[in-house]
Amino acid sequence: MAVLRAVDDLLVEEGYAAMTMKGIAARAGVGKQTVYRWWTSKAEILLEAVMQDAREELVIEPEATTPRDFARFIEAVRLFLTESHAGIAYRALVGEAQHDQRVAELLRGSDALVVAARPVLQRAIARGDLSREVDLANAAADLLGPVFFGVFTGSAAAHPAPRPHTRRR
Amino acid sequence: MAVLRAVDDLLVEEGYAAMTMKGIAARAGVGKQTVYRWWTSKAEILLEAVMQDAREELVIEPEATTPRDFARFIEAVRLFLTESHAGIAYRALVGEAQHDQRVAELLRGSDALVVAARPVLQRAIARGDLSREVDLANAAADLLGPVFFGVFTGSAAAHPAPRPHTRRR
DNA sequence: CGGTTTCGAGACGCCGCGTCTCGTAATCTG
DNA sequence: CAGATTACGAGACGCGGCGTCTCGAAACCG
Numbered sequence A, B: 001m002a003v004l005r006a007v008d009d010l011l012v013e014e015g016y017a018a019m020t021m022k023g024i025a026a027r028a029g030v031g032k033q034t035v036y037r038w039w040t041s042k043a044e045i046l047l048e049a050v051m052q053d054a055r056e057e058l059v060i061e062p063e064a065t066t067p068r069d070f071a072r073f074i075e076a077v078r079l080f081l082t083e084s085h086a087g088i089a090y091r092a093l094v095g096e097a098q099h100d101q102r103v104a105e106l107l108r109g110s111d112a113l114v115v116a117a118r119p120v121l122q123r124a125i126a127r128g129d130l131s132r133e134v135d136l137a138n139a140a141a142d143l144l145g146p147v148f149f150g151v152f153t154g155s156a157a158a159h160p161a162p163r164p165h166t167r168r169r
Numbered sequence C: 001c002g003g004t005t006t007c008g009a010g011a012c013g014c015c016g017c018g019t020c021t022c023g024t025a026a027t028c029t030g
Numbered sequence D: 001c002a003g004a005t006t007a008c009g010a011g012a013c014g015c016g017g018c019g020t021c022t023c024g025a026a027a028c029c030g
Helices: A002-014 A021-028 A032-038 A042-057 A066-082 A085-097 A101-107 A112-126 A136-153 B002-014 B021-028 B032-038 B042-057 B066-082 B085-097 B101-107 B112-126 B136-153
Strands: none
Touching: A002 A021, A002 A032, A002 A042, A002 A085, A021 A032, A042 A066, A042 A085, A042 A101, A042 A112, A066 A085, A066 A112, A066 A136, A085 A101, A085 A136, A085 B085, A085 B136, A112 A136, A136 B085, A136 B136, B002 B021, B002 B032, B002 B042, B002 B085, B021 B032, B042 B066, B042 B085, B042 B101, B042 B112, B066 B085, B066 B112, B066 B136, B085 B101, B085 B136, B112 B136
């Protein structure tokens, strides 16, 4: 769909602020009504446009050990959230969900970060570094939470790459 | 200031959706211009109204051991974020910051959760359960991240109280 | 070629933020 | 006490976004 392509391009070239329905439609050379024919809201378009990119950008080359694997993945997530256009849109989307019930429901259960964490966690399980019975959603939250928190509260501005879990050195 | 009182009341009685500048002013029995005389934006009012409540609601009775202390604090944070009116406003504020640079700067460095985590972490240090040299901001992110992630992505809807760190049982 | 469907364009209604204006009420001054 | 001056409640206004509605032209079909 040309609309999704337009969303991606707009995101890259003009930034999130320009991501208006009118802008998207114009960029796609399409009437607004046509956009609303396939998606019911702006959030829905964004979600679809962003998820594909997110999954591609969050695939990492496996490292030899679990700690390294985790660290690399976390750094990828940090970069995604702070540098990638898709990541910035993702943040806007999650942000919107905090005060818009409909967006929240849209996101529920299809979180890009959790999906991306799955293979990493499964590698850890295969290596025996993570209990086989662990709940993947909880493990993903443990792994992603700290970076996510840092980026969302803006407290991660300074230092480059925190470690997966507490206690350095 | 009667305006802050009005914000609190509105938040409790009408919910976040009703938190409009017109509504706040009307509720406070004040003209909008008067509100803008003391605060430059809606985010600024919200921040001020929410921070006080947040700090009060996030003080917990110290537990005997660090793991229990952490668990109790995390549960308090989870309740704050999902049930408290102030917490819901906090989420809206952090959400807004994801696509509004000005709000992001407003929040930077004054995060209510990090502030609330400080005494908990210091108790852990005093008990020798946490290295004295640990960076408090990082430790706070490790402690708060998982809950924060769960609530913000909506994946925490189901289960009541996750543990501080990985691996249950 | 005539009828029907699709679609781009954009006007419109609605609502929120933040600014501007006005008339009244409170305060100050002689 | 009265006239001048300031503070402030009320709300009109401009702007911009989302989502809906309308229209006329183009594409498609028989």
